Every structure is written in C-alpha cells, then in structure tokens.
Amino acid sequence: MAFIDYYKILEIDKTATEAEIKKAYRKMARKYHPDLNPNDKIAEQKFKELNEANEVLSNAENRKKYDQHGENWQHAEEINKQQSQQREYSNAGGRYDNSQFGGQDYSDFFESVFGSGGSGRQRGGQRPFKGQDFNAELQLDLKDVFEENKRTLTVNGKNIRLTIPAGVENGQIIKIQGHGAEGQNGGPKGDLYITFSINNDANFKRAKENLYSTIDLDIYTAVLGGDITIPTFDGKVKLKVAPGTQNGTQVKLKGKGFPVYKKEGQYGDLYVSYNIAIPTHLTEKQTELFTELSKI
Template identity: 30%
Template sequence: MSKQDYYEVLGVSRDASEREIKKAYKRLAMKYHPDRTKGDKELEVKFKEIQEAYEILADSQKRAAYDQYGHAGVDPNRGGGAGHADFGDIFGDVFGDIFGGGGRRRSQARQGADLRYNLEMSLEDAVRGKHVEIEVPALHECEECHGSGAKKGTSPKTCPTCHGQGQVQMRQGFFAVQQTCPTCSGRGKIISDPCRKCHGQGRVERSKTLSVKIPAGVDTGDRIRLSGEGEAGELGGPAGDLYVQVHVRPHPIFKRDGNNLSCDVPISFTTAALGGEVEVPTLDGKVKLKVSPETQTGRQFRLRGKGVKSVRSGVQGDLMCKVVVETPVNLNQRQKDLLKELDDSMGTGDEAAKYRPKEKGFFDGVKRFFDDLTS
C-alpha cells in the first residue's frame, strides 16, 4: 500500500514554512491523539501517519531529501532513518510553548531586580531642576566569588535532578506541566561548598551613592530611569534598573496644575473698588499686578510665562492669580462711621441696586423662587 504524501497528511502546501507545518501538526495531533479517540484503531493509524509526516517535514535535511526523492529518500530501510518520533519528544516539542518550555534549556543567568527610590523635593527644585545625591541599598555581585556563589577555587555543579535545565516536567495523561526544580530552585546548578562572604548567594548587600540629574519641570509621579543601577544579576545576568520616583512637597503659596501655577491674592476692599496695583509672588521674585476697578472676589488674572516649563515639550506655563477681597476687621469707631456713611450714600431699593447689582439679582431670584412655590 502506497504512502500518502506527507504534505497532504498535514494539509499544507509544499512551500509551507516551518511555522505553518508546526501549526498544522499541533491542530491535527490534538484532534487525533489516542487519549481523545478512545481506542479507535483507524484513528490511531491516522495519528501515526501525522506523526511520521511531521517528523520528516519538521527536519530541514529530511524534508529536502523527501522533496527530491519522495518516500524513498527518507525510507529507514534505505538508510534514511525517518522512523517514528518518541511520544515524549513530540510532546515536549509541540506542546512545550503551551505548558512552559517543553524541555528547552532555560538560561540560568537571571537579571537583577529593578529598584525604586522615592525622592521628595520642593516645588522650586522641581521647577528649576537640580543634581541630587542619593544613597541606595542594593544587592551587588560578590567580589569574593564573582557572583558564582561557590567558594574560591571551586565552581557550581550541574544539578543531578534537572540536569541543568532548572525545571522538571510532570506528566499526567495528555498534559505536562513544567515546575521549578526543587533541588536547585531553578538555577540548574548546585553549590556544595558555598562562598563564605555571600553564603552561596553570589550577591552581597551594600549601599551606593549616586548623583542624579533631575530635569527642570518634573512633577509628582514622574520617574527617572537609571539603567543598570538596580540589583546585580544572578550567575552573570545583567543588573536591573533603578527608578527614581519624584514626589513634590505641597507649597505654602502655589498650587500646580500641569504647567500652570495658581495662588490666591488677597486685596483690600478699597483696591477692589477703586483699582490699583498689588505685589504678587512668583518663583522668580515679586511682580506688580494691576487690579481693575470694581474687581470682585474670585476674578482671575493671568501672568503669562510665570508658570512651569514643561519637562517634555518645553512649553512655559502661566501663573493664575485669584483675587480674594478681604473684609476689613478690627475697625475703630471713626472707620465704622465712614463705612456707614458710605453705605447710606448709596441709597436703598432700586437706587442702591446700581452699586450692588449682584445683591439685587440674588434677592430677586429668591423672591421668584418663593412666589413659584406658593402659586
């Protein structure tokens, strides 16, 4: 009985890529596996054909021989040696990426952990930028054993349980699960004579001082990454990174909103009514703010370019000054009489409304509200 074409068995074209062949095999193997076909002899034969086809087409040399000479080029009786793949090997190759590696050797070297340093700074320093020195405790490569963890003059040995893989495979029926090797904890090697300084860890803890440039315009939540300044890697792995997390302390005068600053500016009753100039603080010093006559509490004045320069775009923000009219306190009798005289001069009713339009508008609204309730 002649054999079916291997490409037809897997349902792929003759110019199919390795990835396409592997994908087709996965799909068919899961469909026709004996654990699923429940003893159906015909389907078991089909499964063996699928295995054989994949064994040939997944191997570049065997595939080339098959493409040139057909089945004769890979016939084991003629020296081709195709045969059938061991189920365990196929299981690891095909289903390994589903269950975690499938027996592929993992690198024993591990990258060091990333570290975070919380940096508190004033608003002034955040806006202008500065250089700061920070002291960071971290794990560093042991100078005695150079990170191997073994006593000087000795070296780690290959783990006898996982044979250096760092993982062991547990099989249950159709499924396999990769687990960290319990003997070497995933390192792939064991240390019989540990280094006295690091006790076999390959790393020791010590602090280091770093100079960090804080760019102008940073804000709370911004992070500065220092590559390779984290913890040392294990078994020759690269070091992690250090992230400096910025936190700007609250300011007694200014509040920040993105690139803009804001502050409350108290002004006298007289200045609010007649207008005038007041001194306003900025991060660069005091400036004069011209207040228009008849200014009300809550009005905002914008001082352009007196905010924060963006650390990303370079755009300069503004300073928003909110006016707060301050009611006079601790008045003497003469001052009270003058205010009373001023109030009397404004008259009552409609005459007073032209001096206090908001007051009249408010009480007119209140009157309409109660009239609606009683109507």
Template identity: 45%
Template sequence: MDYKDYYKVLGVDKNATTEQIKKAYRKLARQHHPDVNPNDAEAERRFKEANEANEVLSDPDKRKKYDQFGADWQRYQQQPGGGAGRSGQPGGGFDWSQYTQGGDFGGGGGSPFGDGGDFSDFFGSLFGNMGGGGRGAGGSRPGAGQDLQAELEIPLEEAYHGGPRTITVNGKSLRLNISPGIADGQTIRLRDQGGPGRHGGPNGSLLITFRIASDARYVRTGNDLTQDVPVSIYTALLGGEQTVDTLSGPVKIKIKPETANSTRLRLRGKGFPVYKQDGQFGDLYLRLNLTLPQNLTDQEKELFQQLAALRPTT
C-alpha cells in the same frame, strides 16, 4: 521534588498577560525583599520563589515550555531515572516527543528549555539539567539583574527648578539630575543601578517614582498653577498695582477699579515648566481674595457710615 505552580506563586491566572505578570511580581518583590525583611527566612524564600516564577512566566519561550511540561511533571518523575541521563538526554523511557520538534532536541542535543540560572531544583531539572548547556553540564547563560524601585518626595519648588539631588539606595549614594517640571507619580529609570546581573549579565535598573509634596501657596494642575492673592478692599475698589511672589520671581500686577472678590487673573508663561521642553511653561492663575480692615477706629467707622448713607441698600 514537587511541581511548582508558578501562576499560583504570583497569584495570577494562567491566561494572565505579560503586564499582569510583571505587576504581580513587582508587588511580591517589594513585599518580600530582603532589605525590607532583614533576617526573615520565610520572606527570603518567598522573594526567591517570586523571582523564579517571574523568570519563567515573563519569558515567552520558557512559559510555553513550562505550560506544556507542567501537566506531566509527576508522570515524568515516576519514570525510571526520572530526568536527564548522563548523556544530557531525557531519561527513564518517558516519551518527550510531544515537547520537541520531530521527537528530539535538535542538532546540538541540548535542552529545549534553556538555562534557568541559580534557582530551585525543580527549575534546574526543568530548564537546566536536561541538556549540555544547563547547570548539570556546568554552563550558565548571563541574565540581567533585578530592577529595583524607590520613591522620592521633593517639594513643589524643587520640581519647578529641578537640579542635582543625591539619594541613598541600599546603602549606595547616587547622584541624579532632576529635570524641571517633573510630575507627581512620574518614574525615571537609572540604568545599571539595580540588582547585580547573573553570570556576567548586565545589572538591572533603579526605577525612581517621584512624589511632589503639597504646597501651601500653589495648586498644580498639569503645567498650570493657581495661587490665592490677598487684596485690600481699598485697592479692589479704587484700583492700583500690587507685587505678587511667583516661583519665577516677583511680578507686578495691575488691579482694575471695582474688582470683585474671587476675580481670576491669568499670567501666561508663569506656570510650571513643561517637562523636557525648554522654554515652555504653563500659566499661573491668580485668585484675588478681598480682605476687610480689622479693628476700625471711631473715625473710620464714621467714614464707612457716611459711605453707606450715600449708597443705601434697596
């Protein structure tokens, strides 16, 4: 069997951090997932390959042993016996002392590499078939299932109020409760709703990233909202009251006489709810846009002409 370069599989450098490895793995897993590529043998192969690489490189112990052992893989293969003997010890006369403490595998005679689960032959030889606890001995350790990722788009008003929502992931209906104030791009974790665990291990999680649809009425900035409010020129000149619809219900505002166009009013506590902070809200900013009367009658034109005569331009 050929040596597998797990770093190359994930497309990362050998000095990559755990976070970089996780990011690369998630990208490949999404790209080649069987649900996204049904009946695609090549995508399935690459998906399994990425899983195998992540299984090793995301585990500090396995990664260390893989790095130590990988450079000598071909030389090890060329040794008589080429692997684990029936006793579970490395065979073929290869000098394993450089990979172990004191030249042996410890008190139990088991593999220093642990168990890799149901993976490739290379993985099995490297991590599972060299000791009593590996696949060659019929044992296997439980492993957590794969985390799954999904996106959910909701309207701004639903993000404001929150509430129950039923979604379908991989043919399974799930009910979740959205907390008011959730932000665009925010991710929540549903434990035990991901891929099935291996050998009795726990299921993975489902990670849901929220996308908040744009709204024609409001612009959201953090927990604050901005809303354009049309105001007639008469109300702007003479002052008065006007009712404004907000996400929390109608609000009556007072407009001062001689209010200029694009004047901003601040309504404290009428913005977006602060996520998981009961009773706390951002602010709502109203931008007053003056509207001009259309289709003037002859009498209205005459009155405006009289007004203009009283205020000649300089």
C-alpha cells in the same frame, strides 16, 4: 547564595499589606541608612538587604512569585512552564523520555537551565537572566524641581548622582538603565526606577505646568483699583488691579507658572485669585464714612 527571608528582613508577617510593607521599609531604612551609620559595615549590609526585600515585596507580581518560588522567584515563568509540561505528560498517561534531553534525568536538565538552588554559577547551557530591577522614592519640595537639580541617591549601598530635569511632576517615574541588580549567567543588569514624591508649596498649587495662588486684597484697592506687589515662583511682580474688582476674580500671569518638563525655556501660567478682605474693628470715623456711602 543563602536563602534570604524578605519578610524577616523587614520584620513583617507574610500577610502584611502594601502599606505595612512601605511603612516597615521606611522605618528601618532610616535606622540603617549609610548617612546615619558612616563606616558601619553591618549597617551597610543591613541597608542593602532592606532595599532588596523592599524591591521584591513592594511589587505585587514579584511578591507573588517570591511566595511561590522563594529564592528562585526570578525564574518563575520558566519554572511554571516546565511544571506545566510535566503535568501535561502525566495527565496523558505518559512520562518524560529523557532521551530528548540528551540522556539527562529531568531534574538534571532542570538544573542545567536554572542552576543549582539559584546559585547563579555559570554552567553549560544555562540561560542568562537580566538582573532584578530596583525601585526607589525620592522626596523633594516643589521649589527643588523649579530648576534643574542635582542629587545623590543611595540605592542598595551605592551612591548614584542624578540630574533631575526642571518640571518633574509628583508621582512621575523615570528609569535609569543598568543601575539594578547584577544579571545572572552573563545577563544584563537590571534597571532603577525612581518615583518622585513632591511636596507642594503652601502658597502655590500646581497642576502640571500651571500654578494657582490666592491673594488677599483690601476693600479699598478692590473698589478704587491700584497697584499691588505679589509673589511668584521666581520673584515678586507688580500687578495692576482694576477698579471694582469682585471677590474671587481670577487673573492670569502668562509665563509665570512652572517650567514645562524637558522643554527648555517654556513655562506655564500663574493664575491669581483675589480674596477681598473686609475690614474689622472700624474706627468711629471709618464707620461714619461707610454709613454715608451706604446712603448714597
């Protein structure tokens, strides 16, 4: 397998910050996305390389291993262990006795464990390694996760159909087993980790399964009371306003919030705060009536 320079793939410097890596990946992923380049094999391959580069460099631990070991970064622990053992022998004034490795030179033994140049060829005594994990971000609107949702996600050139449970939260990560990179030497596939980025609706603020909204209430209804119709996430409802309602009063509508994640039929509550609107541009008659009220 030829060595791939992940920094070159993303067109960034080795000193790039996490934010710069993310920005570069998003920009280039949009450019080479299969949906925008149908039947373009070059764009498809480029998209795969971009995903692979992002999977490694966006993970601080993996990036450190890659910077140290290049194409063999997935075997960093084993490499460091063997190097540490070699240093211990050297510091003790000794040397490796290759008889303990069946007469092999140290380099031959090392190659039999890790393969030649990370090629992944099956060889006698070579250990299996789990494939690389993939990470992906899925952007949704709040309304998209109010009910169970089905989406197709393209990861490393492959389409994966997902069933997204209702109530998924912003920043939540789910794992899909076996949808990462191929394992090496007969090892299992890696996993796919999906991070949900959920844009909150402007009319509702979400806190886990509860929703919050602010409703403008005219001064007459606030003073005298009455019925109003307000929006909820699953339609409009009628709400009774008590006479003498004060600005900032909050009422709770039980069960009118967001679905509880993976608890079918359970919902949070909707908290409605009243913002009493003071009338402007009064007519002469309205001014006269307010003046009379003020004198009582």
